[in-house]
Amino acid sequence: MNTALSAPAAAIFPESGLPVRKSVRRLRWFIAAFEHQVDEIAAETGNAYEINRNRLAATFVEWLRAFEAQKPSADTDRLPYVGFAAGLMLRTLVRQKPLTATAMPSACDRSNPAYYWPEGYVYVAFCLNVRALVLEQDFHEKQALVPALSEARTWWSFRENVAEDANLAIAFLDLFAGEEPNWTMPDKFQPGAVRALASRFYRQVEKGPKGLS
Amino acid sequence: MGLMPSALVLPLRDAARGVGTFASRSRRLLGPSAAHLPDPLRDLARRVIDGARRASEHSPFRRHPAASDIAAACDVLAGTLSPARGARPLAAVLAFALETGLRVEGRSVPLVSETVLALAAGDALRAAGEDTDAPMRAAMLIARLVDAPVAGAMPGMPLGLGTAERGPMEHVLVAALLWLLAERADPSTDEDELLALCLSLTEAAFGEIAPVLGDPEALSAELHRLADVI
Structure with missing residues (x-):
């Protein structure tokens, strides 16, 4: 696994007097943190990237709107909403495409996710790192990453599926973070009470996306 | 400029802007026909135009707004500085922002008048009551x-x-x-960077801003919401 996805997230992002759950809702921090993430991965992989600031600002605005729209009121839903909000961020990055890889090392291994999809790799790393930092600061929880995060097959499926339906990015981020993905309605946050009720009425038949068995 | 009567400063800045606009437009006009002019005449025309452009750019009347101007513009918006004292620095800051923003928009930059800006801004600020908050002053x-x-x-x-x-x-x-309106808790704020960020934010959120432009109450609420997340 590349260090960009296993290094302590706090070391990557800019200092802020606020907790990350609040900083990330500030445009200045969001842009600075994303740029730090890009620098980190560029240094690690040898890839060169170009950031479109207008698209990054559009990512922020669209994500914040989606974040506020489904923000739960119950305290018990705060923890699961962290992962969902990170997934919303990945969906918006995939849609807005604020990053372009302009060069890669000539002899790079294209089966490595960082070279297979260099932009997607940064998006995933950024969202996982923000997620990890909020979990750590607010809930004293450590984010678990799964081997799928380094598997070429998973990344192929991830790229193919989100190109057709960006909402699946939310489920894929759950998969990468070792959580149970919701493949059927990934863009709808299910508060605890709804989840509990649904499990009593319906048999859960979760069908994975194409390319993942 | 210590001996310059203050009433002349804004018109002189406008004049310097006019010279700059004249020079850049003249260069564009000359462009296609320059190849057909005799060399001495073409060189002379270019020297005159470039000289005018340099004179405008280096004029002491045209400059990046000082930190004190930006602070005064923020204060007059917050209502802690009177329109009489704040309208001029606010005009200087807005003129800079307009020139920067319209250039970023990729269009030919129109001639901005700091004098008209100061008069119109003064009118709007005087119409605001003492209890008007900063986003409402901005909307007005x-x-x-x-x-x-x-x-x-x-x-x-x-x-x-x-x-x-x-x-x-x-x-x-x-x-x-x-x-x-953006918070400036960090004293090392890079103002050019912050303005560029606000231009990008406006671009991204203009779909929500455009429908409320004719409604100061709603616009003020939208400005408040956006300024809070910068």
Whole structure:
């Protein structure tokens, strides 16, 4: 696994007097943190990237709107909403495409996710790192990453599926973070009470996306 | 400029801007026909135009707004500085933001008048009550400045006809006011960077801003919401 996805997230992002759950809702921090993430991965992989600031600002605005729209009121839903909000961020990055890889090392291994999809790799790393930092600061929880995060097959499926339906990015981020993905309605946050009720009425038949068995 | 009567400063800055606009437009006009001119005449024309452009750019009347101007513009918006003292620095800061924003928009930059900006901004600020908050003052300024002839084509120049288009003006004015409403807790704030960020934010959120531009109450709420997340 590349260090960009296993290094302590706090070391990557800019200092802020606020907790990350609040900083990330500030445009200045969001842009600075994303740029730090890009620098980190560029240094690690040898890839060169170009950031479109207008698209990054559009990512922020669209994500914040989606974040506020489904923000739960119950305290018990705060923890699961962290992962969902990170997934919303990945969906918006995939849609807005604020990053372009302009060069890669000539002899790079294209089966490595960082070279297979260099932009997607940064998006995933950024969202996982923000997620990890909020979990750590607010809930004293450590984010678990799964081997799928380094598997070429998973990344192929991830790229193919989100190109057709960006909402699946939310489920894929759950998969990468070792959580149970919701493949059927990934863009709808299910508060605890709804989840509990649904499990009593319906048999859960979760069908994975194409390319993942 | 210590001995300069203060009433002359804004018109002189406008004059310096006019020289710069004249030079850049003249260079564009000369472009296609320059190849057909005799060498000495072409060189002379270019020297005159470049000299005018340099004189405008290096004029002591035209400059990046000082930190004290930006602070005064923020204070007058917050209501802690009177319009009488704050309208001029606010005009200087807004003129800079308009020129920067309209250039970023990729259009030919219209001639901006700091004198008209100061007069119109003063009117809008005096119309605000003492208990008016900063986002509402910003909304009132936008409404007043969009309708004031603060920017337009240079008289007598055949390129860039007409007054500045309303759409880009609204866009850049909103960004400029968001820039002044943004929190500045960090003393090392890079103002150019912050203005660029506000231009990007306005671009991204203009779909929500445009429908409320004619409604100061709703616009003020939107400006408040956006300024809070910068």
